[in-house]
Amino acid sequence: MADLRDLVRSISEADYWTQLRTAFDEAGTQWRAWSERNPFLIVSRFVTKAAAAAREEVAAIAASGFLQYAQGLGLTLFARSQYQLDRQPATFATGRVILHMSPVVAAAPIAAGAAQVGTPGPITAQSRLFVSTEAFTLLPGEANIVTFTATEAGDLHNLPVGASVDLKTSIPGVTASVAASGPPKVLGLGNAALRLFAAQAGVTVVFVDPGAANQALSVTASVPLKRVTVSLATNGASALISTAAQVRKEIADRINVPASNVGAMLLAAQLAGDGTGIVQAQTLTALDWTGTWIEQPGYTDQRDPSLKQDCANRFPTLAGGGGDGAPVSTAQTDDALTFWAKRPPAGYVRTPVEQVRIYAAIDDLGAVDGAAVLAVLAGAAGPLSPADVTAVAANFESPRKYSYGVTLRTISAVAYALAITGTVTIRRRSGRTIPEVQAAIAEAFAQWQADTLECQIGGLIDHTKISAVVINADRAAIQSFVATAPTSPIALNFKEIAVPNLAGLTYVFDA
DSSP: OOOHHHHSOOOOHHHHHHHHHHHHHHTTOOGGGOOTTOHHHHHHHHHHHHHHHHHHHHHHHHHTTSTTTOOHHHHHHHHHHHHOOOOOOOBOOEEEEEEEEOTTSOOEEEOTTOOEEESSSSOOTTOOEEEEOSOEEEOTTSEEEEEEEESSOSGGGOOOBTOOOEEOSOOTTEEEEOOOBOOOEEESSGGGOEEEEESSTTOEEEEEOOOSTTOOOEEEEETTTTEEEEEOOBOTTSOBOOBHHHHHHHHHHHHTOGGGOHHHHEEEEEESSOSOSBOOOEEEEEOOOOSBSEEEOOBOSOOHHHHHHHHHHHGGGGGSSSSSSSOOOSSOOHHHHHHHHTSOOTTOSSOSOSEEEEEEEEOTTSOEEEEEEEEEEEBTTBSOOHHHHHHHHGGGTTTTOSOTTOEEEEEEOEEEEEEOEEEEEEOGGGOOOHHHHHHHHHHHHHHHHHOTTTSOTTOEEOHHHHHHHHHHTSTTTEEEEEEEEOOSOEEOOTTEEEEEEOTTEEEEEOO
16 A cells, blocks of 8 residues: 655656556567667657656655655745745854964965965865955964865865865965864953963963062963963063063963973964053953864755754744743753754854754753753854854743743853874875875865764764774775774763864875
8 A cells, every 4th residue: 555655755767667668568569679769669768757757746746745755945945834944054164274484484464365275285176275354464483373264155164173274375484274272262451452262171361460570571381270370571660561462472482382381271372452552460261162173164055854853843842932922831842942052043144053962950060950951052063162152042032942940051062072093094096195185084074073963962982983984085095094093982971072183194105
């Protein structure tokens, strides 16, 4: 007996031709004797082509009436008509690229849009390219962190941490890299303000007034405390005299001295004004850290499974606590909270959230709390920025989307630095270069990270699958991969998400 699955199933031209030949045989028609120019054969093949095309249209139309089977344009129309939801549009990846300038070249002012970086090797249709969005000045011997945006929309530009990139613009003595970092923290006001970038999680910075006369400017770091202390210079009257430009230069100089440990705490210090202002004492301040170089991940047009999830979660929002005028229910559902977490926040054209994990009865530290609900958010490239978390958290309010008496905490997933190390052996006869293989592996891990089944908040990382991602990135070129990490499964904690780091991969050619 036929059912819905038969109605939405496509039938190929070959299947129709098989059915027609069977009918010819049953009727005793000697069709095997027909030549290729026989009009009956020509008409028969035309009929099978037309039947297959018509069946494809019927199947697509039928499937578009059911959420389980709808796809593509049919799903877009179905979601709009039945759930009042639009497929969210593609966006461009934006991130923090480190440009390091040799100490033996001169400073170089660069206009906005004048610098370009991308995956290594000559520029081709497969290259992933990024252009600078701001004017900046490269300083000799220093790391300069600059915001770049992808030249094309999509998630293939969400390169993993440590992926190989090079400078496509000719600037002498400059190299490019994408390292784990976080949004800059601005300390100070006006022309005395500085932008500081953390080199790891948990770093704090304090600006100290020594309270004594004729003190020199100094910068020190405590590894156990993850703290950078800037002791400001004073004059004979014990007044502070360090300008922002002087403090920035002193921090940059100390970053370049490994024994100071400042470089283990800070990636860079940049001016937020013109640098002429006198820096004032600042209380202990925590720097932001996301564990990825990406500020805003790139997305393709919302994929079918994600849109289907939004549609399926739409109805639970109507049962109370949905913000649609119904009374708040006694217990909100996980599905309803997931729906609101994935809605574009005010001012956004696309939600930064790709996956959500809802936990009941625990707080953000994992402690048991019967009146707590925790929403852990992640994007296509891992953790969200603090600004994105704040924007998404507002989706749950005005009107309230969760039950009375419940404390809802909304946080970003925490980056688990997934170091992928080992030796990739390339077949010489493949004709591939090392940069081409590096680019293929980076793209493969961008796709892996965007796969919410493989890369889950609080999930289990199968080390054998990680090795498979490397080899399958370009099977024609990659002969083998001998992994040194990871070598066993990794169980993430409840709020962690994996952020691959490819900096430890080495590449060799076979003998």
